[in-house]
Amino acid sequence: MLRSGFVPGAGCVVSRSRGTMTDVSSDSRTTIIPMIMPRTMTAAGRTEPVGVDALLLVSFGGPEAPSDVMPFLRNVTHGRGVPDERLAQVAEQYRRLGGRSPINDQNRALLAALRAELAPLPVYWGNRNWSPFLVDALRAMRRDGVGRAACFVTSAFASYSGCRQYREDLARARAQLGPGAPELIKLRQYFDHPGFVLPMVDHVVDELATIPAASLARTRLVFVAHSIPLTQSADSGPDGDAYPRQLAAAAAVIVERVALRTGRRHPHDLVYASRSGPPSxxxxxxxxxxxxxxxxxxxRxxxxxxxxxxxxxxxxxxxHDLDVMAAERARAVGLSFRRASTVGADPRFVTMVRELLDERRYGHRPRAALSPLGPGHDVCPLWCCAPRGPGRRLPAAAGVPADERPGQDTAGHRPDAPDSDVPDSDAPDGTAPGGDAPGSGPAPLETSDGAHRDICDVHDVGGGATVHNDVHKVGRP
Ligand SMILES: CC1=C(CCC(=O)O)c2cc3nc(cc4[nH]c(cc5[nH]c(cc1n2)c(C)c5CCC(=O)O)c(CCC(=O)O)c4C)C(CCC(=O)O)=C3C
Ligand SMILES: [Fe+2]
Structure with missing residues (x-):
């Protein structure tokens, strides 16, 4: 059994024991959420130090050859009713890149940097949708005697797609492997961590430096995230709406930091890319x-x-969606288009992973966060980012133990939802994660040019709108 990552004396803290306690959510809403969590957790949702034998880099995965593309897409969309036309369209995007997604090589670079940073702690890598799969990584860990691993997920934000679904896939991989599968903990969300945000500030400043001075007064920062169904957005985080709120918070930090560097506070927007699923x-x-x-x-x-x-x-x-598609839309209307790089394997991002790990294994404080929203919980509470209302409810690893074995009595209901005993008006029966049924809460969004222009004019007026209006309409009263 490897012990290199253990804090002396901390290895005995086992998160299997359970106690009932009360968590007051970190935002200003005063919902009291009764839930089951490990006895090692404090009321602020933090945990006592817990030793780990390894780090597991958890990512999405992508095809590496043309023959991988369709099987990969079927893995991604398994059971979620994504129409064939959409899959064909996405397959075409991968074919344009020679059938090879860049994501695996990017993860190899991150893996190498993490190994250098964390040595002698072993670092493993597993993907949700393509080789190396999570179950292969868990098998290698079991072979090497890893009893407990911390998972770092290549997604900074809350949401079913970006957080819980990874935990469900980890639970499935553990179940597939059977006895001896390592225990897993997940490092917290890092949407406003300096190691994630500050490299992007640099990248924005770099792009602004390429824009002629005369145009800078009419330059906007357009923040982009993956679109998700409104129901998934409303269900994100422990008490809803976490995804758009975290995005808005991280964007606001970047805007302010860029302003400190350049002396100009650019107006900005938060918009979305890569939507799929039926238009309804x-x-x-x-x-x-x-x-x-x-x-x-x-x-303007x-x-x-x-x-x-x-x-x-x-x-x-x-x-594809930004450098090809969005750039083309900009060019067509005469907008000068720049795109800032993502963090990738920036040394500060790699150091951030060490800091997140040290928060958990050594209890290091403070936990860095640059927005008023962070830092969030160390351990996702029960049903965090799960769809509300009756529907598919899968076990999720690397959270509270009860989430890995959803109880019969609560299956289909999210106990912290105020209306969990009555049919849920915005999550119809059978709604799968990812949302296949139309929600009734927020009005369906118009995306026709005319309607959209109206919305844009609204936030052009102030010149510095933080979030697009429609995200405020999402969610719970
Ligand atoms: C929030 C979010 C992130 C960010 C968080 C994170 O990073 O995890 C993300 C990342 C990614 N999404 C990726 C690829 C795809 N996402 C799809 C489909 C979907 N994504 C969704 C959400 C997200 N996705 C959703 C709600 C769907 C539809 C329903 C479903 O099927 O769940 C589909 C199917 C076809 C389509 O519908 O577009 C593909 C191929 C790749 C790999 C890219 C590469 O290969 O380089 C990455 C990193
Ligand atoms: Fe996606």
Whole structure:
């Protein structure tokens, strides 16, 4: 059994024992959420130090050859009813890159940097959707005697797709492996950690430096994240709406830090890319392409710096949806287009992983966070980012033990939802994670050019709108 990562004396802290306690959520809402969590957790949602034998880099995965593309896409969309036309369209995007996603090589670079940073702690790598798969990584860990590993996920934000789904896939991999599968903990979300945000500040400043001085007064920062269904957005985090709020918080930090560096506070927007699923299901909007077209038509903007805040590397969705598709929409309306790089394997990002790890294994404080929203919980509470209401409820690893074995009595209901005993108005029966059924809460978003232009004009007026209006309409009363 490897012991290199253990704090002397801390290895005996085992998170299997349970106690009931009360957690007051970290935001200003006063919802008291009764839940089951490890006895090692404090009321602030933090844990006592816990030793680990390894770090597991957990990522999305991507195809490495043309023959991988369709099987990979089927893994990604398994059971979520993504239409064939959409898959064919995405397959075409991968084929344009020679059938090879850049994401695996980016993870190899991050893995090498993490190994150098964390040695002698062993670092493993596993993906949700493509080789090396999570189960292979867990098998290698079991072989090497790893009893407990900390998971670092290449997604900075809360949401089913960006957090819980990884934990569900980890639970499935543990179940597949069977006895001796390592115990897993997940490092916290890092959307406003300096190691994630400050490299992006540099990248934005770099892009602004390429824009002629005469255009800078009419340059907007356009923050982009992966769109998700509105129901998924409303369900994100322990008490809803965490995804758009975390995105807005991280964007606001970057805008302020850029202003400190350049002396100019650029107006900014938060928009979304890569939506899929049937048009009848509302997703976070506006789409980055529609937004750029509207900005161009409104005529008050000369240049944009697109900031892919929702992503940690320049993978396929970034280079295709932004550098190809969004850039084309900008060009068509005469907008000068720049795109800031993601963090990738920036040394500060690598150091951040060490800091997140040391928070958990040594109890290091303070936990760095640059926005008023962070730092968030160390351990995702029960049903964090899970769909509300009746529906598919899968076990999720690396959270509270009860989440890995959802109880019969609560299956289909999220106990912290105020209306968990009555049919849920915005999560119809059978709603799968990812949302296949239209929600009734927020009004479906118009994405036609005309309607969209109206929305854009609203936030052009102030010149510095933080979040697009529609995210405020999402979620619970
Ligand atoms: C929030 C979020 C992130 C950011 C957090 C994170 O990084 O995890 C993300 C990342 C990524 N998404 C990626 C690729 C894909 N995402 C898809 C589909 C979907 N993503 C969703 C959400 C997210 N996705 C959702 C709600 C769907 C539809 C329903 C479903 O199927 O769950 C599909 C299927 C086809 C399509 O519908 O577009 C593909 C191929 C790649 C790899 C890129 C590469 O290869 O370089 C990466 C990093
Ligand atoms: Fe995706």
């Amino acid at each position: 299901v509302p997703w976070l909007a506006p789409d980055v392409g529609d937004h750029l077209a509207a900005l161009g038509s409104a005529g 903007t000369q240049a944009v710096v697109v900031v892919p805040i929702g992503f940690v590397s320049d993978h396929m969705e970034v280079i």
